[in-house]
Amino acid sequence: MRILHQSQGFTTFEQAVSKAEKSNRSVLYSKTMKIDAIDPLQFYEAGYSIFHGTRTFWQDPKSEAVFAGAGAARTFNIENKNRFDALSNQWNAFLKDAVIDNEASDGGPVILGGFSFDPEKDKSHEWTSFKQGYFQLPAFMLTVNQYGHAFLTMNIVFNKGENAVSVWNRMQEQKEALLNKAVTTIQDVNVVSIKEYEPEGWKSSITSVVKRIDNKELEKVVLARKVKVQFDDKKRSDSVLEKLRDDQSESFIFSFEAGDSCFIGATPERLIKKNHNKVLSTCLAGSIARGNTMKEDQQLGHELLNDQKNLGEHEIVVRMISKSLEDLCHQLTVPKQPVLMKMRDIQHLYTPVEGKTDRASILEFVKELHPTPALGGTPTHKAMEMIRDEEEMDRGFYAAPVGWLNAVGDGEFAVAIRSGLLSGEKAYLYAGCGVVKDSDAESEYQETLIKLRPMVRAVGGTIS
Numbered sequence: 001m002r003i004l005h006q007s008q009g010f011t012t013f014e015q016a017v018s019k020a021e022k023s024n025r026s027v028l029y030s031k032t033m034k035i036d037a038i039d040p041l042q043f044y045e046a047g048y049s050i051f052h053g054t055r056t057f058w059q060d061p062k063s064e065a066v067f068a069g070a071g072a073a074r075t076f077n078i079e080n081k082n083r084f085d086a087l088s089n090q091w092n093a094f095l096k097d098a099v100i101d102n103e104a105s106d107g108g109p110v111i112l113g114g115f116s117f118d119p120e121k122d123k124s125h126e127w128t129s130f131k132q133g134y135f136q137l138p139a140f141m142l143t144v145n146q147y148g149h150a151f152l153t154m155n156i157v158f159n160k161g162e163n164a165v166s167v168w169n170r171m172q173e174q175k176e177a178l179l180n181k182a183v184t185t186i187q188d189v190n191v192v193s194i195k196e197y198e199p200e201g202w203k204s205s206i207t208s209v210v211k212r213i214d215n216k217e218l219e220k221v222v223l224a225r226k227v228k229v230q231f232d233d234k235k236r237s238d239s240v241l242e243k244l245r246d247d248q249s250e251s252f253i254f255s256f257e258a259g260d261s262c263f264i265g266a267t268p269e270r271l272i273k274k275n276h277n278k279v280l281s282t283c284l285a286g287s288i289a290r291g292n293t294m295k296e297d298q299q300l301g302h303e304l305l306n307d308q309k310n311l312g313e314h315e316i317v318v319r320m321i322s323k324s325l326e327d328l329c330h331q332l333t334v335p336k337q338p339v340l341m342k343m344r345d346i347q348h349l350y351t352p353v354e355g356k357t358d359r360a361s362i363l364e365f366v367k368e369l370h371p372t373p374a375l376g377g378t379p380t381h382k383a384m385e386m387i388r389d390e391e392e393m394d395r396g397f398y399a400a401p402v403g404w405l406n407a408v409g410d411g412e413f414a415v416a417i418r419s420g421l422l423s424g425e426k427a428y429l430y431a432g433c434g435v436v437k438d439s440d441a442e443s444e445y446q447e448t449l450i451k452l453r454p455m456v457r458a459v460g461g462t463i464s
């Protein structure tokens, strides 16, 4: 059998093959190489014809780590309700025999995906493909680092008895196809309708929750709702990503395909970033609109920074995140006052929290922090019960941790707000808001309309 492009990596691949033959187990072979710069979105689009349904995309606000994945060397489909530990165990066990050939400091085997918001909530049909956790190890992953350097990681799971040469050749052929594919224009589809589900009923829920807060049953709860968008044809994630990248560069932009469904969004809210012993979390809660003029925008920002209702909503998040991180970090810096974070449609109160840690895995932090009161409430248990009872929908992965994790336990997770689920000719878009004692149902409803705008626009629609 002829071996294509034998030069890069074949020797280390042979090590993986012989490991699989000897151990009787499947072995991951992961090879990372530096390549010429390429636009990650172009790489994502190039993956459509061969890898539609298994593509992934991630970009952080500073573009320190941009990943585009095509194909799945392995899918971690977590059904266990104890989803963070389950993923951690499966990932570590999977890596035990891995042969990792990586001269670069970037790339290497990375899994990307997300978790369910609430494992106790009954699952609805639109979320069938995602279960309690869904992560992909891409077969081909492009990494672009903060200096604009590009790397390609190829991941192959080799099983005993397979023909090593044909596995290798197939990977090389697919790699050439991905890197050399000409850009095509995506035929866009039209929005036929946008349906809100009983907005008046949702407002009544807010009013009844405010009463329960007045009765001291709990301090804060985040209630969310969804809208359904109908298209005249199947909506592709590529075109949505492109729009999000143009409009929401201050946010984390993500896309996780699972067959015909795709969870996609642009969230401003970091849950946790871990890089060796350094960790960073952010508290984001409390919102106001952007102004039409610079003066009006500054006035609104000033109003937000001094508004007791919003400051209270925010302070609850800072309190919980600081407390959770105290146990996991040995140096914690928490600024006393929030500052403003401005996105295209909305401004928020923002407090970054930094620390040092000796914990091995970012998943320990995810487990401790989720759900923060920016999307759950406080006390947590009571708020989760209320969300389960009051919301007539399954949040699925909305408001839950999404992100990436590498072989040494470093990575970054955001909270998947400002997001939606593409599902063939339909999309479900989600938004919620923090309900506290001074909340007013109509204002909270208006706040969700503002929060829905980026995703509605990205799928080609408008909402008032």
Ligand SMILES: C=C(O[C@H]1C=CC=C(C(=O)O)[C@@H]1O)C(=O)O
Binding pocket: 222, 224, 269, 284, 285, 286, 287, 313, 348, 373, 374, 375, 399, 417, 418, 430, 431, 432, 433, 434, 451
């Ligand atoms: C729950 C959402 O936003 C959260 C994050 C920032 C500000 C929020 C607020 O002011 O209510 C929410 O806590 C959402 O966008 O769906």
Ligand SMILES: [Mg+2]
Binding pocket: 285, 286, 287, 313, 433, 434, 447
């Ligand atoms: Mg709010």
